Amino acid sequence: MPNLDGGHYFFTGIVPVNNTGIVQHEAMKSSPIHMVREALETLPTALQSHASEKIGIQSPFARSLRTHFARIVVLDEPFYNGRDHADALVSAIRGTDLLEAQPVDALACPYLLVMIDFDPADAQGKGEPRGYFEELWRLMPAELTAVFRYCYGFDAVTDAASFAGFILACQVETTMPFNDYWVGAPQLPSLSTAMLAAVPIVGLAVPLLLAWCWHWSWWQGLLLGIGGALLGVLIDYWLVMRRGGKPFPAAPNSTLRDVLKALYLQQAFTRFVIARQGADPATLGPAFRAFLAEHRPGDLDAPTQSPGVIRSHFPKGAA
Amino acid sequence: MTALDLADIQGGILRAYGQSFPKARYFFLTIRNAAKGRQFVEQLRPRITTAARWKDPNRGEALLRTRNPRVKDVVRAEGVPDYPGEVQLIKPRVTLNIAFTFYGLAALEVPTRTLRAMPDEFIDGMERRASILGDDPFLDSRDAVWRNSEGKNRVHLLVSMNAGMNPDGTPIAELEEETRWLQQLCADSKGGVVLLSGTGPDDALWQEMSAVLREDNGAFWPTNKEHFGLSDGFGDPVFAGQLSGEAERLRMIGGGKILPDQSWAPLAPGEFLLGYVDEAQEIPGAAMPIEFSRNGTFMAYRKLHENVASFANYIERAGEHYARMFNIADPEEARETVKAKMVGRWSDGVPLMAAPTHADWERFKAELAAAHAAGDKPKLAQLALKYTDFNYRPDPAGATCPVTSHLRRANPRDMLDPNFTSPDAKSWDGSALVNRRRILRRGLPYGHVDPAAPDDANEQGIIFMAICSSLFRQFEFVQQQWMQYGLDFNAGSDTCPIVGNHDEEAKLVVVTDPATARQPFLCDHIPQLVESRGGDYFFVPSMTALRMIGMGIIDPT
Numbered sequence: 001m002p003n004l005d006g007g008h009y010f011f012t013g014i015v016p017v018n019n020t021g022i023v024q025h026e027a028m029k030s031s032p033i034h035m036v037r038e039a040l041e042t043l044p045t046a047l048q049s050h051a052s053e054k055i056g057i058q059s060p061f062a063r064s065l066r067t068h069f070a071r072i073v074v075l076d077e078p079f080y081n082g083r084d085h086a087d088a089l090v091s092a093i094r095g096t097d098l099l100e101a102q103p104v105d106a107l108a109c110p111y112l113l114v115m116i117d118f119d120p121a122d123a124q125g126k127g128e129p130r131g132y133f134e135e136l137w138r139l140m141p142a143e144l145t146a147v148f149r150y151c152y153g154f155d156a157v158t159d160a161a162s163f164a165g166f167i168l169a170c171q172v173e174t175t176m177p178f179n180d181y182w183v184g185a186p187q188l189p190s191l192s193t194a195m196l197a198a199v200p201i202v203g204l205a206v207p208l209l210l211a212w213c214w215h216w217s218w219w220q221g222l223l224l225g226i227g228g229a230l231l232g233v234l235i236d237y238w239l240v241m242r243r244g245g246k247p248f249p250a251a252p253n254s255t256l257r258d259v260l261k262a263l264y265l266q267q268a269f270t271r272f273v274i275a276r277q278g279a280d281p282a283t284l285g286p287a288f289r290a291f292l293a294e295h296r297p298g299d300l301d302a303p304t305q306s307p308g309v310i311r312s313h314f315p316k317g318a319a
Numbered sequence: 320m321t322a323l324d325l326a327d328i329q330g331g332i333l334r335a336y337g338q339s340f341p342k343a344r345y346f347f348l349t350i351r352n353a354a355k356g357r358q359f360v361e362q363l364r365p366r367i368t369t370a371a372r373w374k375d376p377n378r379g380e381a382l383l384r385t386r387n388p389r390v391k392d393v394v395r396a397e398g399v400p401d402y403p404g405e406v407q408l409i410k411p412r413v414t415l416n417i418a419f420t421f422y423g424l425a426a427l428e429v430p431t432r433t434l435r436a437m438p439d440e441f442i443d444g445m446e447r448r449a450s451i452l453g454d455d456p457f458l459d460s461r462d463a464v465w466r467n468s469e470g471k472n473r474v475h476l477l478v479s480m481n482a483g484m485n486p487d488g489t490p491i492a493e494l495e496e497e498t499r500w501l502q503q504l505c506a507d508s509k510g511g512v513v514l515l516s517g518t519g520p521d522d523a524l525w526q527e528m529s530a531v532l533r534e535d536n537g538a539f540w541p542t543n544k545e546h547f548g549l550s551d552g553f554g555d556p557v558f559a560g561q562l563s564g565e566a567e568r569l570r571m572i573g574g575g576k577i578l579p580d581q582s583w584a585p586l587a588p589g590e591f592l593l594g595y596v597d598e599a600q601e602i603p604g605a606a607m608p609i610e611f612s613r614n615g616t617f618m619a620y621r622k623l624h625e626n627v628a629s630f631a632n633y634i635e636r637a638g639e640h641y642a643r644m645f646n647i648a649d650p651e652e653a654r655e656t657v658k659a660k661m662v663g664r665w666s667d668g669v670p671l672m673a674a675p676t677h678a679d680w681e682r683f684k685a686e687l688a689a690a691h692a693a694g695d696k697p698k699l700a701q702l703a704l705k706y707t708d709f710n711y712r713p714d715p716a717g718a719t720c721p722v723t724s725h726l727r728r729a730n731p732r733d734m735l736d737p738n739f740t741s742p743d744a745k746s747w748d749g750s751a752l753v754n755r756r757r758i759l760r761r762g763l764p765y766g767h768v769d770p771a772a773p774d775d776a777n778e779q780g781i782i783f784m785a786i787c788s789s790l791f792r793q794f795e796f797v798q799q800q801w802m803q804y805g806l807d808f809n810a811g812s813d814t815c816p817i818v819g820n821h822d823e824e825a826k827l828v829v830v831t832d833p834a835t836a837r838q839p840f841l842c843d844h845i846p847q848l849v850e851s852r853g854g855d856y857f858f859v860p861s862m863t864a865l866r867m868i869g870m871g872i873i874d875p876t
Binding site: 270273274277278 | 640643644826838840841843844
């Protein structure tokens with residue numbers, strides 16, 4: 001369920017790295033995972049701060065007009081926090097041998113944790129995430145190769161379809177997506193309290209009624225009634241969980257292209273307001289019409305903000 | 320009530336020297352020989368001013384000395400003692416205090432185990448925190464003493480002297496005598512302790528400071544103005560144990576914290592002194608042994624240059640614009656209004672929350688003048704409270720006091736209550752989120768400004784000191800998140816209109832009352848008004864810790 005939530009696809013994958021032997025990159029001989037880390041650490045981030053703006057090398061993920069966030073992290077080993085906590089008295093009574101090692105979770109190899117939030121091509125998410133990864137391969141094959149080249153199964157990757165197949169095999173379900181685009185509370189249908197209350201009440205009342213009609217003894221009726229009420233609570237639980245399992249609705253205008261256009265318009269409009277504050281309605285009206293014509297609020301294609309940057313660039317003096 | 324060991328706490332933490340010591344000299348020293356450094360600390364120790372209460376033999380009628388009453392003046396005029404405890408001291412002529420950088424403590428051979436428990440930001444020092452504080456653009460224009468603060472010229476020690484003033488506006492003679500004495504101590508150390516030069520453009524040996532003075536028939540009086548002409552220093556936090564019972568009861572209103580039921584209480588002393596319970600209801604960990612940390616605190620020292628010509632020109636331009644937009648005939652009224660909207664207070668310190676419009680301000684001033692003329696103390700007390708007694712619940716949109724004005728950023732009071740807009744009073748949290756971000760502000764202006772010929776390049780500004788028990792949680796957070804950024808106030812990347820870093824598009828949105836159809840006013844293209852000229856982070860030890868440092872007997876085990 002939560003892979004697709006709030007109108008966005010939240011992809012999570014864990015990709016094992018074949019970290020055996022040594023590999024050579026230029027003069028450097030090192031372990032494969034070392035070279036993967038180097039590839040990740042030299043992968044440019046988006047131009048999202050003053051410092052990275054100065055560097056000016058854009059993240060390859062910004063080539064896609066569907067990527068909101070992408071993170072790739074190396075997982076070495078799960079944390080080991082020592083023996084499981086246990087009551088000393090219970091351990092003594094059971095005769096637990098504290099010198100006997102407990103099983104410890106360990107990974108056989110390093111994994112790459114891949115988390116990408118993107119817009120599905122289809123609102124219902126049909127064809128995703130395959131479609132997205134095929135697009136990504138077409139946009140940044142060299143960078144993806146540098147990152148994933150030592151992963152198990154990457155040898156079989158030759159084109160977009162085989163890359164998508166490779167990464168999809170490593171997908172795990174996203175159980176906690178984080179979606180920031182809802183600014184107000186969405187209108188969610190809520191289960192009626194009266195209906196929820198009615199189910200166990202009916203479960204309680206029907207056997208009592210039957211007992212009264214058919215002259216069962218009072219305790220038989222009561223026992224069946226309690227059973228019926230419990231069944232009602234279980235049905236309520238199932239109803240609530242089923243409703244809770246439905247994806248969150250998409251926030252209005254929250255695809256990447258909408259967000260980029262909104263950021264662009266916000267900056268352009270601030271400039272417009274500053275340049276014309278205090279102007280009389282006679283000049284304001286035509287100026288605003290000119291603003292609409294120039295910046296085309298309904299047109300997501302252009303003019304708009306480029307992906308991966310924190311500000312739009314306007315010609316000098318433009319407003 | 321928390322009973323603080325006042326004679327163990329250095330002066331200047333509980334009380335601002337401010338108006339009663341309007342002249343100051345701050346000395347920066349480096350220690351090149353540990354034993355001589357410790358000897359120097361021992362020589363200074365008996366003369367250090369503590370927070371113990373003192374009697375002022377020349378104390379006048381406080382209310383008459385200031386034009387705008389402050390709660391503390393009213394308290395004084397009522398004869399209520401400001402600070403707790405018995406009076407056994409006479410007010411000193413010159414105060415003397417001392418503080419250490421991390422490298423200063425290391426140079427004095429404070430044990431490694433004590434040093435390594437010091438907070439990261441204090442170990443880093445102000446220069447390495449430049450990107451957090453927004454100081455990067457100004458690193459090269461720092462005073463020489465800070466530019467050269469490394470190796471054998473690293474600033475280790477701050478010795479501060481605050482002094483009274485002669486009627487002609489010059490410091491009392493004792494300040495010069497104490498200066499000579501300090502210089503002699505350095506000379507006697509034969510290079511063990513060296514007074515560093517380079518505070519200011521002329522290689523001065525110390526930072527000279529003075530309140531901005533006002534002349535009255537040939538006599539000079541200190542004011543609470545800084546060089547932009549704004550009155551400062553009203554909103555300092557009030558914490559438990561800082562003041563006597565009655566003074567605390569009055570001054571915590573507006574100075575303390577807001578409880579969920581909207582009443583006021585003093586803040587926990589652990590926010591400003593190490594070794595006490597803080598607002599998280601715990602005593603935070605500190606460097607061992609605990610006697611070394613307890614009753615001590617941290618201080619950020621910053622020299623902030625003020626571009627007074629840029630400020631005057633900007634207010635002139637924005638004022639004209641404002642007058643045009645809102646049909647205001649009097650240009651002075653428009654200028655004052657723009658200034659007040661940027662600061663959150665009118666130029667004499669009256670908060671916008673107490674006097675939202677220029678007409679309200681005029682009325683407030685008339686009331687104040689009448690109460691002064693009549694010597695009406697109850698009325699003056701009532702007016703004095705208005706300088707601090709307000710919260711932002713009546714003004715959620717910032718139509719009265721802009722949400723991103725300097726005042727509201729520095730202390731958002733109840734505004735960051737997660738249930739600020741909730742109509743259910745039972746869900747309110749008061750100022751719980753803000754109580755962990757409060758700082759004690761100390762300092763004085765430096766340099767001189769000729770109002771007839773303001774200039775950006777002259778040596779002028781304010782020495783700003785922030786005292787708090789965690790520089791990271793309190794001072795740096797306020798500076799980074801609230802002054803240099805606007806996200807907590809839903810203002811994107813807009814920085815503080817006064818002390819923030821301004822790029823070419825810096826702006827302030829002045830919201831108007833949503834009930835009226837008036838357009839908002841945008842203060843646009845605000846120039847850079849304040850620039851850091853350097854500074855550092857200091858540990859201000861207790862008298863106990865100073866003795867341990869001086870005697871070299873710190874045992875952290």
